[in-house]
Amino acid sequence: MTDPPFDLAARLGALLFVSGEPVERAELINHLGCNETELDAALATLRERGPGLGLVLIEHSGAYQLATAPSLAELVEAFLGLDRPARLSAAALETLAIVAYRQPVTRAEIEAIRGVDSSAALQTLIARGLVEPVGRLPTVGQPIQYGTTVQFLQAFGLASLEELPDLPPEISEFLAEEGSQ
Amino acid sequence: MTDPPFDLAARLGALLFVSGEPVERAELINHLGCNETELDAALATLRERGPGLGLVLIEHSGAYQLATAPSLAELVEAFLGLDRPARLSAAALETLAIVAYRQPVTRAEIEAIRGVDSSAALQTLIARGLVEPVGRLPTVGQPIQYGTTVQFLQAFGLASLEELPDLPPEISEFLAEEGSQ
Amino acid sequence: MPVDIRSTRLADCLITIEGFSGPLDLLLRLVEERRLPVTELSLVEVTDQFLAHLASLEDAPLELVADFTVVAARLIALKARALLPRPAEPEAPGEPEPDDLIRQLKLYQAFRDAAQELRLRELRGRRAYVRPAISPPSPARVKVIARDPASLLTALRRWHRRVEPRPVTLRLPPAISLRAMARRLLAGLRGGARTFRELVGRKADRRELAAGFLALLVLIRRGAVQAEQEVPFGEIMVTPRARPWREATADD
Numbered sequence: 001m002t003d004p005p006f007d008l009a010a011r012l013g014a015l016l017f018v019s020g021e022p023v024e025r026a027e028l029i030n031h032l033g034c035n036e037t038e039l040d041a042a043l044a045t046l047r048e049r050g051p052g053l054g055l056v057l058i059e060h061s062g063a064y065q066l067a068t069a070p071s072l073a074e075l076v077e078a079f080l081g082l083d084r085p086a087r088l089s090a091a092a093l094e095t096l097a098i099v100a101y102r103q104p105v106t107r108a109e110i111e112a113i114r115g116v117d118s119s120a121a122l123q124t125l126i127a128r129g130l131v132e133p134v135g136r137l138p139t140v141g142q143p144i145q146y147g148t149t150v151q152f153l154q155a156f157g158l159a160s161l162e163e164l165p166d167l168p169p170e171i172s173e174f175l176a177e178e179g180s181q
Numbered sequence: 182m183t184d185p186p187f188d189l190a191a192r193l194g195a196l197l198f199v200s201g202e203p204v205e206r207a208e209l210i211n212h213l214g215c216n217e218t219e220l221d222a223a224l225a226t227l228r229e230r231g232p233g234l235g236l237v238l239i240e241h242s243g244a245y246q247l248a249t250a251p252s253l254a255e256l257v258e259a260f261l262g263l264d265r266p267a268r269l270s271a272a273a274l275e276t277l278a279i280v281a282y283r284q285p286v287t288r289a290e291i292e293a294i295r296g297v298d299s300s301a302a303l304q305t306l307i308a309r310g311l312v313e314p315v316g317r318l319p320t321v322g323q324p325i326q327y328g329t330t331v332q333f334l335q336a337f338g339l340a341s342l343e344e345l346p347d348l349p350p351e352i353s354e355f356l357a358e359e360g361s362q
Numbered sequence: 363m364p365v366d367i368r369s370t371r372l373a374d375c376l377i378t379i380e381g382f383s384g385p386l387d388l389l390l391r392l393v394e395e396r397r398l399p400v401t402e403l404s405l406v407e408v409t410d411q412f413l414a415h416l417a418s419l420e421d422a423p424l425e426l427v428a429d430f431t432v433v434a435a436r437l438i439a440l441k442a443r444a445l446l447p448r449p450a451e452p453e454a455p456g457e458p459e460p461d462d463l464i465r466q467l468k469l470y471q472a473f474r475d476a477a478q479e480l481r482l483r484e485l486r487g488r489r490a491y492v493r494p495a496i497s498p499p500s501p502a503r504v505k506v507i508a509r510d511p512a513s514l515l516t517a518l519r520r521w522h523r524r525v526e527p528r529p530v531t532l533r534l535p536p537a538i539s540l541r542a543m544a545r546r547l548l549a550g551l552r553g554g555a556r557t558f559r560e561l562v563g564r565k566a567d568r569r570e571l572a573a574g575f576l577a578l579l580v581l582i583r584r585g586a587v588q589a590e591q592e593v594p595f596g597e598i599m600v601t602p603r604a605r606p607w608r609e610a611t612a613d614d
Contacts, residue, residue, distance in 0.1 A: 006235050006253060014235030014249040015260050017198075020493055031260045049233040053247075054187050054195030056490060066234075068195040070488035072187060079196050079212045080491070087484060089428035090477070097476035113469055115439040116432075156480060157488030165479050171472040174465065199491050266507045275521050278514040296525050337511045346515045352522045359525070 008034055009045035013066070016046075022063035022150050059160040060150035070157025085155075088124070095121040096130060100152070100164055102175070104134050104145035122146065130155060189215055190226035194247070197227075202325050203244035203314060242316070263308060276302040277311055281333070281345060282356060285315050285326035294359045303327070311336065372429050375415040379407045386412065390433045393440060405437060538570055543577040551587065551602040558589070558598035 006014075011032055016023060029039055043064065047057050054072050058065045068076050077084070088096065095118050098110050110118045125131035126146075134147035153160065166172070187195075192213055197204060210220055224245065228238050235253050239246045249257045258264045269277065276299050279291055291299045306312035307327075315328035329342070339345065348356065372387040382389055386408070393403065412430050419426075538546075543562075550561040559566075562574035578600065581587045591598045 006232065006250065010233055010235040010250075011253060011256055012235075013233070014253045014257055017234065017236060017247070017493070018249055018257050018261060031256065046234065049230070051187065052191055052194070052230040053198065053227065053234060053236075054191040054193075055198060055234075058490060065492060066198070067490035067492045068199055069187060069191075070490050072192060072195045073487055073489045073491070075192055075212065076195055076199055076491045077489075080199060084487060088481075089432075091428060091432045093477040093480055093484075094432070094474060097473045097480055100480075101473070101476060113466075113473060115466075115470065116435040154490045154492065156483045157486075157490055158483075165476070167472050167476065171469060174469065195491075198493060201493065268507050269509070271517070271520075274509075274513060275517045278517040279521070281514055282518070294525075295521065336507075337509050337514070339511055344511070346511055348515065348518065352518055355522060355526060356518070 007045075008032060008038060008042040009049065012039075012042045013046055013049070016057075016064060016066045019065070022058070022060050022065040024063045028064070056159055058150065058153050058158075060153055061147075063150070065150060067154055073157070085128070088128075089121070091116075091118070091121040092124045096125055096148070096152070099125070099131050099146050100148050100161065101167060103147035105147075106137055106143040106145055108143060110146075188226075189213060189219060189223040190230065193220075193223045194227055194230070197238075197245060197247040200246075203239070203241060203246040205244050205317070205323065209245065241314075244317075261308065267309070269309075270302070270305070272297075272299075272302045273305045277306055277329070277333070279356070280306070280312050280327055281329050281342070282348065282353075284328040286328075287318055287324040287326050289324060291327075294356070372426070372433065375412055375426075375430075377408055377411050379404055379411075386430070386433060390436060393437060403437065403441060405434070405441065408437065409434065538573050540573060540577055540580065543570075543573045544581060547574065547577055547581060547600070548586065548602075551600060555599055555601040558600055561600060 012028065015028065015031060025036075025039065029035065032039070032042075034042070043057065050056050050066065051069060054069050055066050056069050058067050076082075094114060095110055098113055099105055102109065102113075107118060107122060110122070122131065128151075129149055130152040131146050132149050133144045135145045136142040137145055148161070152158075158164065167175070193209065196209065196212060206217075206220065210217065213220070213223070215223070224238060231237050231247065232250060235250050236247050237250045239248050255264070275295065276291060279294055280286055283290070283294070288299065288303055291303065303312065309332075310330055311333040312327050313330050314325045316326045317323040318326055333339075334341065347353075372385065375386040376384065377386050377389055382392070389408070412434075416426070547561045550556055558574065558578060562570060566574065578587070578589060578598070582589055585603060588601045588603060589598050590601075
């Protein structure tokens with residue numbers, strides 16, 4: 001087999017291909033022997049090349065993973081013989097939306113927005129691997145903070161959290177105000 | 182995620198990406214809904230696009246698989262920690278012994294013999310180059326059969342499989358019976 | 363406002379109460395937009411009508427119930443807030459309380475819309491899939507610490523010890539049929555009244571005791587014997603009855 005010289009994006013592609021899990025930036029930089037800027041350029045190139053193989057690049061809190069393009073889901077599911085997972089309840093979906101936009105967020109904060117107890121919905125999301133504890137608030141009682149997982153991105157066909165549609169400006173302002181208190 | 186239309190080569194790429202094992206032509210044709218000629222064209226296109234992600238298309242006995250390019254082996258092995266000589270775990274050694282004496286053997290047969298899930302052990306052995314797919318069982322689902330490699334013989338200082346130590350009759354019989362069905 | 367995907371199920375559930383007639387989800391929206399006074403809402407009536415709607419369905423989908431729970435909980439929360447006396451706070455003239463509620467509702471509405479966006483994505487089923495396992499690198503380069511072939515044999519010996527089925531001694535006592543047991547009881551009674559224990563045999567195991575007790579019940583029912591037990595768990599005295607009886611069988 002003749003081997004063309006592989007550029008940084010190709011070498012990056014090979015590493016992400018063999019890793020079953022998202023790979024941290026630092027680890028990529030370490031193994032590829034490049035700097036932050038070069039890594040970003042390589043990631044951008046990979047994002048362009050991926051679709052040629054039906055692949056997309058997923059970013060989750062500074063780690064990267066290759067996955068099949070969301071619009072090929074039906075083909076892939078038929079090939080792997082997978083069933084669609086059961087749909088989430090309205091309560092779980094509402095809770096998930098709040099976690100996705102407000103993360104890291106505590107249960108009390110979720111309940112303040114929804115006006116109802118949300119522990120069951122939160123448990124469902126954790127059991128489905130869509131939400132996970134990501135830290136603790138450094139206040140009295142140190143409540144657990146929750147965030148979305150890379151499985152959340154995969155399940156909803158998002159390349160990163162940035163692909164979530166914006167909240168109405170009025171709401172964003174209000175939240176920003178509240179968050180800075 | 183923006184969605185370019187995915188051509189046949191891209192859809193082929195996605196299937197080979199999610200499959201951990203080589204995929205037969207017939208299965209590809211079936212899932213992609215194309216004919217032999219179209220498949221060949223798509224395979225050729227994939228061969229061109231693969232290197233952009235550091236990947237090559239491997240063909241053995243009419244089955245196809247994506248793999249990292251051989252000249253990136255050093256990078257990939259360092260990344261996976263395979264460059265350091267490793268001692269095999271007890272589970273891996275047991276699995277290897279079963280493959281060595283029972284080959285060709287499917288994963289299901291190995292698991293029936295060992296009585297425990299063996300996919301991780303098998304993956305380790307494949308990653309270490311001690312075991313490889315050697316064919317398919319002509320039954321429903323056509324499960325892949327595994328056998329030992331030349332590297333296996335080298336690592337154990339054997340000139341051929343015939344040099345494997347003889348098993349005591351009771352073990353030999355038991356091994357032959359277990360998992361066959 | 364985006365298409366309300368979530369409410370399609372609740373939109374089928376029509377509610378008619380004083381001052382409102384329409385789908386359940388619209389009710390929630392009107393309350394939230396404060397176009398319908400929540401304090402005048404009869405939650406009992408809403409619930410009753412929802413349950414009637416549920417009963418009219420062939421098989422009630424769980425999602426519908428879940429959706430209703432969300433709406434009901436929301437209505438209760440809103441109503442509770444409206445009805446309960448607020449904690450006595452110094453009047454803040456510049457900040458009327460309703461503003462806060464409206465703000466709260468807007469916030470909730472925003473996330474409900476966001477949830478609908480997620481539902482749309484879920485419905486389109488656009489999931490991404492990752493690779494299950496690492497692919498084999500070129501094996502020639504892989505290093506494994508050299509091992510003695512005897513280690514394979516050792517591994518298999520260990521495996522054999524672990525999985526080899528141990529010989530199991532099965533001691534199955536001969537099963538006694540109800541019919542045979544009935545015969546045994548009757549034979550024992552030829553000499554007159556005996557205790558149940560004597561009849562079954564002092565060495566009877568639990569299975570025999572159970573069979574014996576069943577046989578005794580059969581014989582009592584047939585009028586072949588009488589039985590008395592003076593105290594609970596005490597001895598059962600069995601007496602044969604004088605009148606002629608046919609051979610007891612256990613199979614009728």
